[in-house]
Amino acid sequence: MTQADPTNKEEDEELRATATARLEDAGIGVTAERVRVLGLLIRFNDRAWTAQELAQSGLGAASDPAAITRLYRTLHLLEQRGVVTREIEASSGRPSLGYRLAGAKSPLRFRCRSCNRLVEANDERLREQLESAGALQGLPVSEGETLVLVTCSRCAAGASG
Numbered sequence: 001m002t003q004a005d006p007t008n009k010e011e012d013e014e015l016r017a018t019a020t021a022r023l024e025d026a027g028i029g030v031t032a033e034r035v036r037v038l039g040l041l042i043r044f045n046d047r048a049w050t051a052q053e054l055a056q057s058g059l060g061a062a063s064d065p066a067a068i069t070r071l072y073r074t075l076h077l078l079e080q081r082g083v084v085t086r087e088i089e090a091s092s093g094r095p096s097l098g099y100r101l102a103g104a105k106s107p108l109r110f111r112c113r114s115c116n117r118l119v120e121a122n123d124e125r126l127r128e129q130l131e132s133a134g135a136l137q138g139l140p141v142s143e144g145e146t147l148v149l150v151t152c153s154r155c156a157a158g159a160s161g
């Protein structure tokens with residue numbers, strides 16, 4: 001995660017939109033810092049990340065005590081609101097507490113293609129059905145986020161009215 005991770009602008013924008021929508025869903029004020037931190041956790045949701053790792057990962061906080069304090073405060077807030085969870089992270093050798101996107105194991109989400117509002121569907125049956133339908137089509141549903149694009153009722157109402 002500390003290495004250069006060549007990403008295109010479009011993906012960055014999508015990530016920001018997803019992070020912004022998650023903050024709004026959780027009733028958390030949207031700031032550039034929170035979008036950046038959450039964006040990182042969304043992109044690298046294959047494992048938990050310690051605050052130190054996050055600080056060194058392009059947040060520009062590695063050597064700035066004020067920025068690290070801000071980072072901890074942001075992570076704490078995200079955890080309080082259930083956006084991220086803390087779990088034991090052992091993949092880097094010594095086990096440590098890391099932060100990870102809540103429900104990141106196999107989330108199924110509905111996203112409005114118009115306003116980017118995000119709703120998580122914790123429906124195991126629906127996920128199983130998607131998986132078997134995908135497998136039949138030769139499109140296996142992989143680990144990680146599965147996104148269903150919809151038009152939310154708010155946007156639908158706005159579009160017709």
Ligand SMILES: [Zn+2]
Pocket residue numbers: 112113114115116117151152153154155156
């Ligand atoms: Zn919408």
